[in-house]
Amino acid sequence: MHTRVTALLGTRYPIIQGGMQWVGRAELAAAVSNAGGLGVLTALTQPTPDALADEIARCRRLTDQPFGVNLTLLPTASPPPYEAYLDAAIAGGVRVLETAGRSPRRFIDKAKAAGLVVVHKCTSVRHALSAERDGVDAVSIDGFECAGHPGEDDVGGLVLIPAAARQVKIPLVASGGIADGRGMAAALALGAEGINMGTRFCATVEAPIHPRIKQALVDAGEPQTRLIFRSLRNTGRVLDNAVSREVIARETRPGGCGYEELRPLVAGARGRAALEAGEVDDGLVWAGQVVGLIDDIPDCATLIQRIVTDCRQRLHAAAQAFGLPPGAPR
Structure with missing residues (x-):
């Protein structure tokens, strides 16, 4: 699959495993990356920047494919040492920085100067446009269905994704409420060029949870x-x-x-x-x-291949329904 998101991330498929506290560790991130998506380590899962450096090295031993690091900027009076975590990602040769929470403005220039692609996750069109102005390379837009913090506007993905797509010029990734190829096909039809999944990747063999x-x-x-x-x-x-x-x-x-x-x-x-x-x-x-769409616990390679195959079949069927030129989905 070829979109601006795959070109930006260097992946076979435009599928990102979102950063998740306690879950975004090397075994999961490497499995997603090996399967053709972008695995993501969660920086704040690690107690110190040095521990993140060790986790990056562990992930590097498990995959030779691109993977990212998530840095969630928390609304707290005593923030973690964000810049030191970023330095660990840079020193480890990480390809992608996924940011979330508060504006990543103060870290963007440093990350991009070091060659990192910056993808910012947000929950509204206004925040997506702000991140675009600040210079991020792509935006991941979270619908109200998502796990974690969906913002305060309560707008579902069916409206939020196209609302963002008609204004944001940089690559757009759809997040929240996606677990299968139907959701991926819908996201692409709504104007996104990739998807981000969190909860679905928790229910996989490699997810480091009980x-x-x-x-x-x-x-x-x-x-x-x-x-x-x-x-x-x-x-x-x-x-x-x-x-x-x-x-x-x-x-x-x-x-x-x-x-x-x-x-x-x-x-x-x-x-x-x-x-x-x-x-x-x-x-x-x-x-x-999206828990309502999860029926099994596959390994990441099986899950991603199933999503890609189903997405292609859904898009092919939709094209045929409208009399577009036939052609077997690949």
């Missing part, structure tokens, strides 16, 4: 996610479980609550422990509505 968590994603239906932090204007989408229900109960009681009361429930260390131990109700499990 099998019980993967099975919970398979078992869940599309209504079984919850929106937390709505009262804090920092909305997050997670799997419906005991912890997310308790967070919502505290947020929605008379008088609400502040973040400090929620902190013990939502702490990253607690979520990581749940992912590793397979205790679905012990911590937040970040997941998108």
